[in-house]
Amino acid sequence: MPTILPSRPNMVASLARGERPRLGTAKLRQIGKPLMRRRDILTLLGAAALWPRGAFAQSPAKTARVGLLSAVAPISDNSPNGMALIRGLAQHGYELGRNLAFERRGAEGHLDRLPGLVEELVASKVDVVVTAGYPAALASNRATKLPIVMYGGGDPVGTGLVESLARPGGNLTGISDVSAEVTPKRMELLKQVAPQLRRVAMLWNLKDLGMTLRYRASEAGARALGISVQPLGVNEPDDFDQAFGAMIRDMPDAILMVTDSLTNLNRKRVFEFAAAHRLPAIYEFEFLVRDGGLMSYGPDQEESFERVAALAARILNGAKPAELPFEQPTRFRFALNLRTAKSLGLAVPPSLLALADEVVE
Numbered sequence: 001m002p003t004i005l006p007s008r009p010n011m012v013a014s015l016a017r018g019e020r021p022r023l024g025t026a027k028l029r030q031i032g033k034p035l036m037r038r039r040d041i042l043t044l045l046g047a048a049a050l051w052p053r054g055a056f057a058q059s060p061a062k063t064a065r066v067g068l069l070s071a072v073a074p075i076s077d078n079s080p081n082g083m084a085l086i087r088g089l090a091q092h093g094y095e096l097g098r099n100l101a102f103e104r105r106g107a108e109g110h111l112d113r114l115p116g117l118v119e120e121l122v123a124s125k126v127d128v129v130v131t132a133g134y135p136a137a138l139a140s141n142r143a144t145k146l147p148i149v150m151y152g153g154g155d156p157v158g159t160g161l162v163e164s165l166a167r168p169g170g171n172l173t174g175i176s177d178v179s180a181e182v183t184p185k186r187m188e189l190l191k192q193v194a195p196q197l198r199r200v201a202m203l204w205n206l207k208d209l210g211m212t213l214r215y216r217a218s219e220a221g222a223r224a225l226g227i228s229v230q231p232l233g234v235n236e237p238d239d240f241d242q243a244f245g246a247m248i249r250d251m252p253d254a255i256l257m258v259t260d261s262l263t264n265l266n267r268k269r270v271f272e273f274a275a276a277h278r279l280p281a282i283y284e285f286e287f288l289v290r291d292g293g294l295m296s297y298g299p300d301q302e303e304s305f306e307r308v309a310a311l312a313a314r315i316l317n318g319a320k321p322a323e324l325p326f327e328q329p330t331r332f333r334f335a336l337n338l339r340t341a342k343s344l345g346l347a348v349p350p351s352l353l354a355l356a357d358e359v360v361e
Contacts (some may be wrong), residue, residue, distance in 0.1 A: 064094050064316045067103045067126035067146075069117060069136045071261035074106035080287070084302040085130070088309025094316065107136075109265050111207075114139035122146065128315050130308060131174075133260060134210025137161060141172055147315045150174030151308050154210025155217070156326060165326040173311055173324040175304050179214045179258075182332065183221025186282050186297050189334065190254045192352040193294075193341065194280045197253045199228045203243060203270065204258035206233035211260045218256060240266050244273050255281035259288070267291060271340075278344050286335035286358055294340045299329030333357040 066089075068075045075082045077096070086096050094100040103124045105117040118140050121129055129146055131137040134153040141148060141161055150156065154177045162168035165176055191197045200222055204215040212233075219229045230252050232243040247255075257263055257270055271292045274281045283289065284298040307327055315321060337360040341348050353359065 062099070064100050064128075065103060065124065065126040066100065066312060066316075067121035067124070067129040068105065068132075069114070069121065069129055069140060070106045070132040071111060071114065071135045072106055072109055072133075072264060074104035075130075075132065076104070077102075080302055081132070081305045084305035085309050088306035089313055091306075092310060092313035092317075094313060107261075109261050111135050111139075111261070115143055118143040128312050130312055134159060134208055135261070137172065137174075137210075141170070145171050147321045148172040148174070149308050149311045149315070149321070151304060153177075154179075154208075155213045158213045159209050162326065167323070168326060169322045171321050173321040173326055175299075175308060176326040176328050177210075177214055177217070178299065178328055180217035180221055182298060183218045184225060185332075186218075186256060187222055187225050187227055189295060189297055189352070189355075190256075190280055190282050192349055193346045194254050197227060199230060199252045200254045200256055201230040201232055201243075201247055201252035202256045202258065203232050203234065203263060205260045205262040206235050208260050208262070211258050211263075215258050218258065222256075234262065236262070237266055240269050244269075247273070247277070247279075251277065252279070255279055257281065257283050257288075257293075259284045264288075267293070275340070275343055280344065280346060286333055289335040289337045289340075289358070289360055292337065292340060294337055294344065294346075296333075296335045298332060300331040300333045303331045304329055336360070 075085070077083070077086060089096070089100060096102065103121055103126050105120060107113040107117060114135055122144050126146065129140050129144070129148045131140050131148060131150050132152050137148065137150040137153040138161070148171055150161070150172060151174055153159070153161070153174070156162045156168070156172070156174070156176055157164060161172055162170060187197070187200070190200070202215055202218060205211045215231070219231070222229050230247070230250065232246060234240055234243055255270070255274055257267070263270070267288060270281065274294070281294050283293045283296040285301060286296050289296045311324055311327070314324060334356050335358040336348070336353065336356040338348065339360060
């Protein structure tokens with residue numbers, strides 16, 4: 001019987017390891033044609049010498065541990081943001097369940113729990129922390145020197161979390177805020193359903209510095225368009241009744257809600273008030289439109305979380321947050337709820353409908 005040569009891929013692998021091919025002691029007998037000629041072996045030897053170093057190396061055995069911290073519910077795998085994060089990390093070689101593990105924590109709206117949750121993440125030996133919202137980013141930044149990637153935390157320079165967008169310094173980077181840039185577009189969209197828009201009420205969480213700065217940027221943008229602003233800052237759930245009372249006494253033409261854990265947890269009350277008084281309202285993110293809000297215009301959250309994932313992957317690969325510039329959203333989405341528009345008695349122009357990236361019917 002002839003000696004069978006190893007298959008070519010196996011031979012190349014053995015040559016790359018510096019081993020000589022084991023051809024056996026018996027001579028090859030020709031059966032029709034030789035199984036492999038001397039010229040073929042020499043060709044493979046040359047190919048192995050030129051093969052890039054590490055071409056046969058296996059993936060690192062170490063599992064990357066990523067902490068996820070939110071002021072509300074923990075970020076789940078099947079949520080839009082969670083799926084975008086998993087997809088983004090996979091694009092950079094980190095696959096959940098193979099070489100990636102998540103440690104999830106959420107304060108469920110109780111911000112006083114955040115420091116303890118950060119301690120839990122540190123104790124679980126995560127390699128990087130991904131935070132959603134300013135309070136989560138602040139608590140993490142105060143409690144640990146672990147690398148942090150922030151999303152949804154407002155203006156990181158204005159809040160003092162970083163020195164500059166270009167060179168953050170410290171241990172934190174992420175996606176920055178663009179409220180000043182998008183407010184004119186939000187006002188323009190509101191005017192499509194409320195042509196007489198002269199005054200807009202703005203709801204935001206007074207205790208959240210990141211959201212206060214977002215409100216100020218939105219206020220400046222509205223005033224630049226000649227639209228006056230009714231400021232309605234809230235500190236706790238009971239304050240929403242006071243805000244609603246202020247609007248009843250001096251009714252605005254529309255509402256803009258700045259989204260954070262407090263306003264998000266009370267969003268249904270805002271929807272109900274707007275419906276009861278037939279007020280058009282615009283929100284920052286499309287999930288609020290799916291829940292019953294009239295319209296939203298803001299950064300594409302899925303794209304933003306994919307970019308958060310890319311920053312986290314760079315850190316896992318050895319990059320330092322201090323040297324990773326903050327990024328800004330580049331893709332924005334407009335969502336419109338036609339059911340809500342109908343209940344408010346609003347006529348939606350075809351031109352507005354044509355602009356929508358998502359329509360809830």
